[in-house]
Amino acid sequence: MIRIGFDNQKYLEMQSARIMERIAQFDNKLYLEFGGKLFDDYHAARVLPGFAPDSKIRMLKELADKAEIVIAICASDIEKNKVRGDLGITYDVDVLRLIDAFRNEGLYVGSIVVTQYAGQGAADAFRNRLKGLGISVCLHYPIEGYPNNIPLIVSDEGFGRNDYIETSRPLVVVTAPGPGSGKMAVCLSQLYHDYRRSVKAGYAKFETFPVWNLPLQHPVNLAYEAATADLGDMNMIDPFHMAAYGETTVNYNRDVEIFPVLSAILERIMGTSPYQSPTDMGVNLAGCCIFDDEAVCAAARQEILRRYYAALRDRRIGQAGDEPVSKLERLMQKAKVDRSIRPVVQAALNRAEETGRPAAAIELPDGQVVTGKTGGLLGASSAALLNALKCLAGIDHGSHLISPEAIAPIQAVKVKHLGSANPRLHSDEALIALAISAAADPLAAKALEQLSHLRGCEAHTSVILSQADSVTYHKLGMHLTSEPQYETKKLYHK
Numbered sequence: 001m002i003r004i005g006f007d008n009q010k011y012l013e014m015q016s017a018r019i020m021e022r023i024a025q026f027d028n029k030l031y032l033e034f035g036g037k038l039f040d041d042y043h044a045a046r047v048l049p050g051f052a053p054d055s056k057i058r059m060l061k062e063l064a065d066k067a068e069i070v071i072a073i074c075a076s077d078i079e080k081n082k083v084r085g086d087l088g089i090t091y092d093v094d095v096l097r098l099i100d101a102f103r104n105e106g107l108y109v110g111s112i113v114v115t116q117y118a119g120q121g122a123a124d125a126f127r128n129r130l131k132g133l134g135i136s137v138c139l140h141y142p143i144e145g146y147p148n149n150i151p152l153i154v155s156d157e158g159f160g161r162n163d164y165i166e167t168s169r170p171l172v173v174v175t176a177p178g179p180g181s182g183k184m185a186v187c188l189s190q191l192y193h194d195y196r197r198s199v200k201a202g203y204a205k206f207e208t209f210p211v212w213n214l215p216l217q218h219p220v221n222l223a224y225e226a227a228t229a230d231l232g233d234m235n236m237i238d239p240f241h242m243a244a245y246g247e248t249t250v251n252y253n254r255d256v257e258i259f260p261v262l263s264a265i266l267e268r269i270m271g272t273s274p275y276q277s278p279t280d281m282g283v284n285l286a287g288c289c290i291f292d293d294e295a296v297c298a299a300a301r302q303e304i305l306r307r308y309y310a311a312l313r314d315r316r317i318g319q320a321g322d323e324p325v326s327k328l329e330r331l332m333q334k335a336k337v338d339r340s341i342r343p344v345v346q347a348a349l350n351r352a353e354e355t356g357r358p359a360a361a362i363e364l365p366d367g368q369v370v371t372g373k374t375g376g377l378l379g380a381s382s383a384a385l386l387n388a389l390k391c392l393a394g395i396d397h398g399s400h401l402i403s404p405e406a407i408a409p410i411q412a413v414k415v416k417h418l419g420s421a422n423p424r425l426h427s428d429e430a431l432i433a434l435a436i437s438a439a440a441d442p443l444a445a446k447a448l449e450q451l452s453h454l455r456g457c458e459a460h461t462s463v464i465l466s467q468a469d470s471v472t473y474h475k476l477g478m479h480l481t482s483e484p485q486y487e488t489k490k491l492y493h494k
């Protein structure tokens with residue numbers, strides 16, 4: 001069983017109250033820069049067991065009547081068709097997805113801001129598309145010497161050139177499809193315009209990680225470094241907080257490096273900076289809601305190892321180099337992590353050695369590990385999936401949930417009509433076949449009922465899986481890792 005270590009309800013209550021306190025600190029107007037994912041924060045859910053992936057949205061819904069959303073997107077990201085790695089969609093398309101998602105939750109999206117706008121054709125097309133949909137779009141322009149040329153930044157030729165975003169609610173949440181979208185600059189530009197209008201608004205930052213009131217080398221904070229290994233982020237003691245208050249808190253390098261400049265900009269706009277340190281700016285209280293540190297540490301160590309396998313895979317397929325792998329190896333040493341903490345790894349490797357073919361292993365909620373081998377009808381990931389469902393349903397391992405006679409016509413369609421070189425069923429195809437069998441077979445129906453129990457289970461394969469298989473495991477909520485090698489020695493892999 002997954003051991004819970006985080007009190008999500010306490011988090012929702014404390015977090016909402018803290019944001020309301022920060023709004024009251026200013027002239028009932030707060031620009032809140034939201035880092036990380038507002039939707040589906042599975043990293044936080046993995047390292048803080050008990051944290052709900054939709055916690056941030058649930059928290060904002062508690063403040064729905066006081067909050068509005070502003071989404072920032074960088075014009076150059078539109079021009080370059082920058083893609084979100086986790087979703088496989090471009091940033092401009094993700095803006096549309098986010099608008100729909102916020103609206104579905106009853107949250108008001110006020111405006112879209114195209115930042116760093118310099119006449120890019122793709123940005124113009126996107127802006128016209130949004131306007132055609134009835135969505136307000138503002139433009140923010142590049143400022144020479146940003147963020148260090150403070151006299152220019154805080155002037156009519158700097159922030160003064162930007163469109164002013166008309167907002168109507170006390171809390172303005174500024175979010176974006178991904179990093180580098182200009183969220184902080186949007187907040188500061190709004191402060192500049194508000195102060196010129198005699199509105200004494202404020203700025204704060206919401207970042208879940210690193211957790212400021214956990215030790216620097218705590219596994220949860222090391223897991224954050226692991227998650228951003230490709231970005232080069234590094235946790236560090238906040239020197240400004242130490243100097244101001246004599247207290248040790250944790251922040252990360254980019255916020256610490258930019259703080260003197262940010263503080264100077266705030267002082268220029270507001271007359272005096274309300275913050276003595278980067279930690280002061282934050283409103284996150286996740287660290288206050290951990291009630292079982294041992295459970296959280298164990299979960300974070302697992303995440304570091306998963307990130308390591310992901311980096312090995314990315315290097316193997318040519319999407320990353322050696323540096324993320326080296327950094328993760330150093331983090332594993334700090335967190336005292338090795339492969340032995342992940343039982344599915346050795347189980348999959350042992351099964352592969354026994355059969356001479358690719359194999360997969362899944363750890364069930366009770367700690368039992370089941371495996372699957374590559375056969376003539378099913379791939380290893382499909383076989384492991386069906387074996388896991390049998391085990392969860394208490395069905396004899398030798399029972400057929402899908403008859404071989406039913407699989408043969410599916411294989412014929414795949415090979416003869418759809419051009420597949422692999423006749424074996426992928427995981428999604430096996431589940432569809434199982435669903436069809438369930439209409440007439442009580443055992444298949446019983447197995448199908450167990451699908452929800454796979455969420456949170458660990459899985460490992462002895463080779464890199466196809467996209468179809470890896471996506472299916474992800475959709476089922478399983479934590480998948482793979483050995484960094486392909487099944488064949490071909491140069492091209494689908």
